[in-house]
């Protein structure tokens with residue numbers, strides 16, 4: 118849109134006056150933020166309405182991305198950027214003697230997700246709008262987002278995230294679009310005169326699902342899509358017997374986000390949440406469709422529904438229910454429509470994350486849905502036992518072992534199933550979904566994850582963005598593949614120095630931020646070595662920690678090395694004891710290193726509390742090294758690896774998830790690979806001959822490092838040190854930390870050496886930035902659009918680069 122600085126100043130002052138009856142000089146940053154957000158929303162309103170109208174008029178096929186998590190990050194700056202008015206607004210604010218960054222920082226970060234899965238969903242929302250795809254989000258409006266993390270005495274403490282305290286100016290309550298979701302009770306099936314079954318519900322708990330819509334603004338294209346977040350409320354005419362307790366129980370449904378990442382706790386409230394937003398979404402999609410169509414026959418040509426992990430997999434039986442019970446479609450036709458509409462992404466191979474529900478809980482809470490799952494199960498067995506045998510079908514039918522198995526249900530009820538990086542997609546076919554792959558090989562495919570360079574470079578890394586503009590022009594802002602132009606400057610000494618200077622500037626900024634937030638002074642000339650992601654044993658923050666302890670001991674012995682600053686950001690699930698113990702030990706090591714004047718000139722450790730999207734925007738631009746060190750075969754894709762690469766950090770990585778793609782993109786010389794491969798680890802499992810103690814006994818450096826966990830050298834970690842020591846040595850080190858220790862140290866030594874050659878380092882950073890464009894989520898959603906959702910015509914020139922599973 119077009120907006121001059123002068124126009125903006127007038128309208129902004131006007132809005133502030135209307136809102137607060139005071140001149141802007143009297144307003145707090147929070148108030149200025151509110152005024153600016155509302156003004157921005159007023160700019161979004163027309164294109165938002167126009168986009169909706171156009172989709173309806175042209176009967177555009179629409180995608181509905183169902184996800185129990187969304188992590189959009191702060192929206193003000195990104196909305197201004199995408200509207201194309203960020204520069205004018207910032208100039209206007211500065212003219213008013215206001216500080217744009219201070220105003221932007223007043224926005225609460227909607228933490229409606231845990232980590233990669235939720236952030237990916239939001240990247241896809243941004244990308245779909247930006248490539249002009251009709252893509253809607255469907256999720257939950259949690260009143261409290263992911264807990265706020267604090268450290269007390271080095272221990273993680275969880276505080277409530279009251280993110281809506283000041284309101285959420287981006288949402289609009291659509292009370293006219295509310296639907297009812299039914300739980301519990303029992304179902305009566307009564308044949309009706311017209312021949313179809315009448316389904317009568319008795320004694321159900323009814324919940325009103327009220328949608329709150331959030332605009333998803335496309336980049337410079339006038340498109341505004343919709344993210345619909347559902348809130349649970351008591352039904353309006355609930356009657357005199359409706360108690361306060363019942364009201365409370367209903368409100369609970371959308372009160373909190375479960376803080377577990379890649380883990381399934383099997384709690385009933387979580388099942389309620391899943392059905393709540395899924396049913397509400399399906400009902401509202403069907404209702405909207407039926408306003409302009411008098412049958413459901415063409416539904417699958419207008420609607421694609423994507424199931425982001427299994428949390429919304431109930432979309433399959435729920436759509437069957439609506440088609441049959443409400444729309445009177447027969448089973449076969451309903452199933453044909455459902456299969457054509459639904460697609461599913463798997464995000465993990467970890468068994469503890471694969472969702473299963475006890476049949477008792479499931480059937481009690483969702484009796485009609487359970488009946489439909491039983492029928493799906495019955496027909497699946499009927500169809501495939503003859504060819505594949507009872508034993509195999511028993512393993513993979515939706516019902517088995519007294520459980521509803523959601524990944525199997527999702528695969529059986531979708532026309533497409535994808536993993537999120539090539540290795541992950543291969544392992545899905547080999548292990549977790551092996552048997553289903555035998556039956557439905559054509560459904561399986563890969564869609565490598567992506568990120569949005571708009572947020573990570575254009576907003577998060579302004580110094581780099583400006584340097585790029587100067588050197589290769591601004592085309593990369595529209596098409597990140599244009600970053601490849603950078604290759605032309607691989608021998609441009611001046612430019613390489615500029616690149617290093619930009620990184621140095623970002624490091625100084627982060628040093629300031631660290632000082633302000635945790636009151637720790639860090640040396641901006643150190644190597645900034647970053648590991649930011651959820652705390653999980655398989656991600657091996659512990660390997661990184663052991664590397665730090667080795668460095669500590671080496672420095673104590675008198676070794677000199679370039680100074681390294683280790684930066685961690687990670688939340689642990691509140692019930693994940695081992696992960697919390699690792700946090701405690703990290704913090705203890707940070708203190709020990711910091712208080713030792715022999716060591717602190719060479720080594721520093723900072724664990725930043727409350728890592729999230731907004732903090733990532735500050736850390737990533739300053740990173741020199743990106744630690745992506747999961748046990749091979751365990752990290753489905755990873756996405757912080759892509760973000761850090763795009764900021765020119767060198768990746769220190771195992772051959773896992775999308776690290777493999779990064780290696781293929783930049784070449785072996787521009788990434789630091791170490792550790793066991795997935796094959797080698799599978800070999801250990803098969804033979805059953807991994808003995809972590811052998812590594813401890815053979816390697817004196819490892820020996821010394823592990824002993825530090827239990828010999829009292831690190832103050833205050835008696836319990837935690839012992840538990841970790843035992844996990845590694847008594848319980849045989851489930852994640853092969855000890856096996857990879859030596860090669861991890863060697864890789865780190867190579868990085869230390871490389872850092873002595875700043876120009877060579879800059880060349881490698883350049884290649885990383887240049888090749889990061891391929892990981893733009895814009896391309897990812899286009900591949901989904903062509904190959905799964907069928908909202909983009911399949912074109913022959915598409916090389917299908919990462920579609921081979």
Ligand code: Z57
Nearest residue numbers: 232233234379464465752753754755
């Ligand atoms: C989650 O964030 C991921 C997987 C899950 O099963 C759940 Br539950 C939450 C992550 C994977 O661990 C990452 O490897 C992946 O990059 C991300 O999902 C997005 O696909």
